[in-house]
Amino acid sequence: MADLFDSAPRPAADGPRPLADRLRPKRLSEVIGQGHVLSPEGPLGAMLAAKSLSSLILWGPPGVGKTTIARLLADETDLAFVQISAIFTGVPDLKKVFEQAKIRRQNGQGTLLFVDEIHRFNKAQQDGFLPHMEDGTILLVGATTENPSFELNAALLSRAQVIVLERLSLTDLEHLAQRAEKELGRGLPLTGEAREAMLEMADGDGRALLNLIEQAAAWKVERPLDRAQLSQRLMRRAAKYDKSGEEHYNLISALHKSIRGSDPDGALYWFARMLEGGEDPRFLARRLVRMAVEDIGLADPQAQGICIDSWQTYERLGSPEGELALANAVVYLALAPKSNGVYVAYKAARAAARETGSLMPPRHILNAPTKMMKEIGYGAGYAYDHEAEDGFSGQDYFPEGMKRPVFYAPPERGFERELKKRVEYFAKLRAKRQGER
Structure with missing residues (x-):
């Protein structure tokens, strides 16, 4: 090009x-x-x-x-x-x-x-x-x-x-417009507001601006045109957006990070930019569910459900009405408490699973449907939690010889404040039960 x-x-x-x-x-x-x-x-x-x-x-x-x-x-x-x-x-x-x-x-x-x-x-x-x-x-x-x-x-x-190289700023475009007026020997027949609108229409493209200026300079008008009159004569340049290219990934990244950063206005802007660029709302719906799972998680257990509901609403209403349901999800996610506690725990658990290979579960939690399996100790010593005090046996569920790891450490945010209390409660109770053995 x-x-x-x-x-x-x-x-x-x-x-x-x-x-x-x-x-x-x-x-x-x-x-x-x-x-x-x-x-x-x-x-x-x-x-x-x-x-x-x-x-x-x-x-x-x-x-x-x-x-x-x-x-x-x-x-x-x-x-x-x-x-x-x-x-x-x-x-x-x-x-x-x-x-x-x-x-x-x-x-x-x-x-x-x-x-x-x-x-x-x-x-x-x-x-x-x-x-x-x-x-x-x-x-x-x-x-x-x-x-x-x-x-x-x-x-x-x-x-x-x-x-x-960077797209031209409005200041750069104004300098270019002034240079064009000097070359033409006359000013553009536009009000200040219309002039600003023309610069915005160029969308950072200097060549596009010069084409617009060349058109405007040829108009014969009695008085400067305002923004509305300019819009009637000129079409706004389509925003650069490639649904399968880098711009697609740049904008979805901006949307994701705006939501993660708890900025509903920024999130709505990038959501709208993608829709204006022709993005499939279903792609956005899928990504919103992912954001709910990855960045909000159990800090707000309702977030995932709200995203699924907004997706289903879009499927029933279609565009453009259904896009408002997705916008509701965008704002909800942006304002929801954030946590990647489960995401971090999940990745740590996957890493531990790869490192420990094929270690067997401890025998006391294995079922023993045959006589031979009972004879070699499957199920021996299993404590049925419902029969234990407080409904908690405190037994070890990791492979024998594996040091008990800690994967999930809920932060002090949203609903996970309550989950943190539960984690700490069971940790103390587990220590107590093991001390009694």
């Missing part, structure tokens, strides 16, 4: 040029945003200062300057800039690119090969870059909107530094 100032074939010098092309930065210092990587203290700034540019993977959302930065890096380092797209480039095309880079190198000039959408190349194609990176034929700069750790080969990643 192209980015903020990607170079399509340039129009003739006397022909109309798109606003994005006219505003293309000519120096890295003119790039809006990305100061965290371009400043003298940032990774790219430090590389340029040391005159030691390495192969890079530029990872970030659309419209934040990936192509522009790559082009300007080539200018800063006197490298030939060659741009290809993984979408339209096959193996024969790559071979030609590498051959041309070798000839260029023999003539004393290096090549910065910019590969847009590099994650679109398969494993074999990605491996094809490695020898040419290692012998210095090319300096690779790949651009991707997808998480490189998921989409790129480990061998390629080990030879390139990943640079994370």
